[in-house]
Amino acid sequence: MAPTDALFSGGEIAYRSAVPVDTPHDYDYDFLSRRDLTVNDTQKVTLGVIAAYIVGIAILWNVPYIRWVLWPFKMLVIAFHEFSHAFACIITGGKVKSISLDPREGGVTHMLGGRNIITLPAGYLGSSLIGALLTFCGFNIVASKIASFAVGVCFLLTMWWGRRDWLTIGTILASVGLLVGCWFIAHAEALRFVILFIGIMSSLYSVWDICDDLILRKVNSSDASVFAKRYGGSSQCWGVIWSIISLLFMVAGILAGIAAFRQSAEEMRNDSGKFIPTRF
Template sequence: MAPILYTRSEMAYLARRAAITLGPAIVKAHLNTRALTVRGAQGVTLGVMAAYIVLIAILWNIPYVRYVLWPFKMLVIAFHEFSHALAATCTGGRVDSISLDPHEGGVTHMRGGNSAITLPAGYLGSSLIGILLTFCGFDIVASKVASIVLGVCFLFTLWWGKKDWLTVGTILVAVGLLVGFWFIAHAEPLRYLVLFIGVMSSLYSVWDICDDLILRKVNSSDASQFAKRYGGSSQCWGVVWSIVSVLFMAAGIVAGIAAFPETGAQQKNDSEHFAPTM
């Protein structure tokens, strides 16, 4: 086939048409690339997250020193039980009580609800809460909003767990920390606290799933009950839920980078005008 030859004017016309056709796609791709570019404040956040992960991993395995993490472990367990309770309430069930165990356990007494949702809700719910907090930890104002939402969740948890002293104590300490950090330097340290709680919740959820359901079999776990009702094995469901939790973590980090491109100075300025405290 003979080659098709175009005049200079025809080439210019084709070039303009290509620009009109592909221009929006090129601009969109460019914007998406810029949105996922790690800038100064985002780099600091990612660095702090990495430091948190290393610190948590070290403290987790040192005898006696590991008790430094105990209050935060209990808080994550409270997230776990709150997720059970919320899922039960949303699917027509009734929550009688929530209680925490000082040996890093907890139980939600509930009646009714859709077990296909309430059983995995503990692991996946606490993981989702963790990554939402991590997402908000990329920005000061978002961390303020997250602390308000946490406060509402804590009120429900207190209502359901009002008969258990450990649940009440854990929630009150968490609320005290959030309120105290809100009043320091226009809540700038608050985002690092929210970020730490988010990272801790995400890591603990994944580790709890792996420890209970994959590395060792716990007959009374949520996954074992789920397997009895819906088939499969607890280890299988543990793998599935842990993969989902890891995907939650990855999605939350990417979303945080894309959603909060502001510099540290811009974040401080925005925080001074959003529910200011100083």
């Protein structure tokens, strides 16, 4: 917890000792409510960056030609999507044969066994959950450093499963290079905003890709269409449900970040300088 957090600081404890005995519960409730809901200046900047990311991604996603600017990040979140399929397959008793990424912004995971009722939606829901966790970590530099290790593990597993696919290997190596490079900029402050961008991109990818496949292009081989054929309902219905869940994950990640990380920008930089310090 931040050293300036009033709830545990010496000044606040002294102040609370002066509160009448018959009112401590009301005071605690009011204070914690303010702590959870009030957005400080650093968090306002972070929320502004998130809003800019959402608008920027929405524009770049849909404008011809310049949409290729997002291509490297699309391939990155597709890797998260395929990793989520593979991970769900493993934990439900299946075996992953291979993962490959398609330069036309697609991917495929070849699996044996596993429970399809879990592995099919896991691609979108898993990648959006990863996005929410990265968004949460993007509110703090040290948390972003820790998140980069977790992302690295995901990448290594994905690269192992996709070791015969050079696009997969190249995408992952470039992503790892980006993350490592950001560690050396201002005690990894740049890393925080990269993790935040990847988190927002991964959350929104599920929504927009489902819209592209099921509403605009009506692709017959999407995860939602296969799920609908096996378990009933329509692909559009399942796509909408998964999109709503993805958005809820993103909102939850943002709210959790606001509640958990109350430090100022200077405090974050100081803490980051003590946790695997790097500076360029």
